[in-house]
Amino acid sequence: MLLEVQGLCVNYGHIEAIRDITFGVEEGTVATLIGANGAGKTTTLKTISGLRKVRAGQILFDGKDITQLPPYERVLMGLSQSPEGRGVFPGMTVRENLDMGAFVRKDVKTAAYQQDLDRVYDLFPRLKERQGQAAGSMSGGEQQMLAIGRALMAKPRLVLLDEPSMGLAPKLIQQIFSIISEINAQGTTVLLVEQNAAQALKRAHTAHILETGEIVRSGTGHELAGDDAVKAAYLGGDV
């Protein structure tokens, strides 16, 4: 297991945001957490990346306990997150955002760095076209791509993606998900949080359903996609 979450509880004041969550992500796979708004998906991701304090439970990354580590040390270990929505630096250009993603790297002037930059530009040709443009002036979809590309610039072993399809046109959703599969095929483990259950389950090796802060179902993506209860609750009229 690359990532193991054991009995995780997180509170906002007195309110329990997530309760006793346990799951793991195998190296080289795509795992997904799906659920409705407010189910605790984003909180789970933020806790894994270190932005939220843990009340109880443990997070292990590559076998090491990272529960108390500050976020920047987790990035150094190879854990990188693309935040939800407009999580880019709006005043910086696209290129500056990507460079910021590589903040922890020491090889910024080398060919290896250029190669990673080219890889991001290959995944998202749009970003190359808009290198010099202010990130804040791009469309929601482009900002989403930039946030993912920026997370990849840290050369992570595990990338956490928070609702990459949020607010996108249907055609673009397809594209973003196939890019996620491609990122995984290139060797990066992915933990994906999504409301778009149909797409997420199709791409994921393992999937977990969150409801009001608890995991209520787990299985392979294929299993859950075929499950009648899941279909009724999450796949209703979805594409």
Place this chain on the structure above:
Amino acid sequence: MMAGMGSISARWDRVVDRYNAQPKIVKILWVTLLLVIAYAMPLLRPPIITTNSIDFGTVMFRVIAFALVALGLNIVIGYAGLLDLGYVGFYAVGAYTTAVLTVEHGSWPFFLALPLAIVVTMISGVILGAPTLRVRGDYLAIVTLGFGEIIRISVNNIEWVGAAAGIKNIPHPTGIGAKPEPPFKQGGLFEIPRLEWNGLVPSFDTEHKSAFLAFGSRDAVPYYWLILTVLILVLIGDRLVKASRVGRAWEATREDEDAAELMGVPTFKYKLMAFALGASIGGLSGSFYASSQAGYINPQSFPLLLSMLFVAAVIVGGSGNRWGAIAGGALVAYLPERFRDFADYRLLVFGLALTVLAVWRPEGLLPPRQTRRAKAAEAEIDALEEGDLEETPNV
């Protein structure tokens, strides 16, 4: 509003672009010319710019001292995005450390006391910042506001630092050449006459000369030269830091603290660094203030209002741009002196001038390109929300 914002910034950009396009030798010539003009300013005393009711050299010293403070505060507010409303506290710590070491409880020469004043202020910045920088936004502003007042009220009540009477006879910096012997000799290696203007016709004023380089109580110009030199050095340091990893970390932290953490930026560490660095520049300016012409400080020299003026300087100039901070600091120090002809109304005129600036250019005189970009992006999003979809190509 947007049109007004474009013109000065665009013109400034064009000046910068044209400068960058010049060959190296031309650049050096330009910089040299500007430096000569800057150093000679209080001697040139150009008409219209010069002040009649108060010594122009004194005004110019104050202008550069304010610019230096603004440059330091710009690191805290402009680069790291931390609103510090008690910056005068650091200014006071620097001034009092210098006064205590040179006259009150020691007899150190100024240039030995200066580095220690900087260190002490930096430490006070860390002490204040370490617990408070963990809170975000408004709380920091409130805590720093309190800090400025605590320092002022403390020195007002501590006999060890002179209490309300303050500290006098603070020694001047050591000069080069002969020592000044008031009231006849200014000392120094040589003396430079200043210009006198009769309308637009200049002539040498041989009665008023400035000594290179002796610091006495009669002439402010040598102090001006000293502090201008310090300003230039700080400016170079500021440029190096801003262009480094540290500068990028500040920028990311200011724009989105959570996102910065996710990029691997230890934001607390970088905020504390900005706070301490800003504080030390405040202490540096305070130290020069203490040892300037009058050689006298008291608690009344460090009112809350001064903190507000420092913040105003940074905001008016364009928070985040070092040239903006310098322009803002210079303006805030210069305008009240220039308006002295209005006598009792000078502060009213000054207040009006600041208000007009705030309305006309809310981003400041010379906002950094990030601010302008973010503004442009906001306008674009507003336009989108109002339904002008065809204007912006969407994916």
